[in-house]
Amino acid sequence: MIERGHHDMGGLPAGKVERSEHDYPEWQRRVDAMVQILRLAGRITVDELRKNIEGLPPAAYDKLEYYEKWVSSLTQTLIQRGLISTDELGRKMEEVEKRAKGG
Amino acid sequence: MPKVAERAAVAAKYKPGERVRVRKSAPLGHIRTPFYIRGQVGEIERLCGAFPNPEELAQMRSGLPAQPLYRVRFKQKDVWPDYRGPDSDVVEIEIYQHWLEKA
């Protein structure tokens, strides 16, 4: 059902709150940092970021970690804004992956 | 982004204490009026100010003229038929003027 966004969960039945906490790895902190820098520079808005998180498929919304959703959303936002292109991103990801594997 | 005082704003229609209903509408796009509160009647607690419309900001538009934003107070017993708690319990939500109508 798309009448109610998957993210729009106030009042829905749910289970006990698990009070887990964890420290965020550096790469996830960098995602947050990039979001703040780009917002302050007026390159993106939090509203676009939220829209793109809300647009994730429900299974992804539920299963991805918080910053995995944020980096996906940030990427989509930057592509929508024309700051990066899908092609550039794809080529860069291939390059980085090759480098990581020692290639 | 223009400063608050400089940007065009829609005139504020409602006053603290006034009873308002949240429109029972379910469009697509980025929306900051939670599903659970649509159709509910509450009371204006205060005018928070006027801000660019997040529904438009999410689409890379300016969101101007700024929309009045209100803190609206709802009695929990009105919102949830099965609410367990005293009649005095409330939930307070910020809602943009264009989602409200006189009750």
Next chain:
Amino acid sequence: MSEQGSYRPFTYYQLMETSLRELLVEKGILTDEQVNAEVAAMRARTPERGAHVVARAWVDAEFRKRLLANGTAACEELGYEIPGLHLVVIENTPQVHNAIVCTLCSCYPRVLLGLPPDWYKSRNYRSRMVREPRAVLAEFGLRIADTVQIRVHDSTADMRYMVLPMRPKGTEGWSEERLAGIVSRDCMIGVAVPQLAV
């Protein structure tokens, strides 16, 4: 779930982060220095900042009034740079207990409390806190009497909320620093109240 220090292969999302950052640096949109500086600044934003504000409000009645009237301006008085934050501080009283949630995402006064805990962003908290706050608070070990009104604040827009808890009895004459020490992050979200150390 990643653990700091333990090896794991580069995930798709880590790959995305690295690639995004390198592209943005190449295009001159940001620099590694900026990113590192912001990560460091983020680490420095801990709940101690919020606790400092609360402790000041407890000892200084005029500051408290200013804090409740304009949260942002009052925090700036204490030297906290909070660009773009519209802070609303809500006080607990013997008649009213406040708690905050963001049902739509995870809005939170990060500049004063640091990064929000996992549970604040969880489905279970976001779904149930508006509907059955008393049951959720009980799960946190906090039982609020029926004679006390609970106000749940769902931060849907530009305001960010922080609870000003009540100062507990038995703290008369305490220094601000000592007072700040009993104000936990959870007290400022509203799922706990300050406790004297056992």
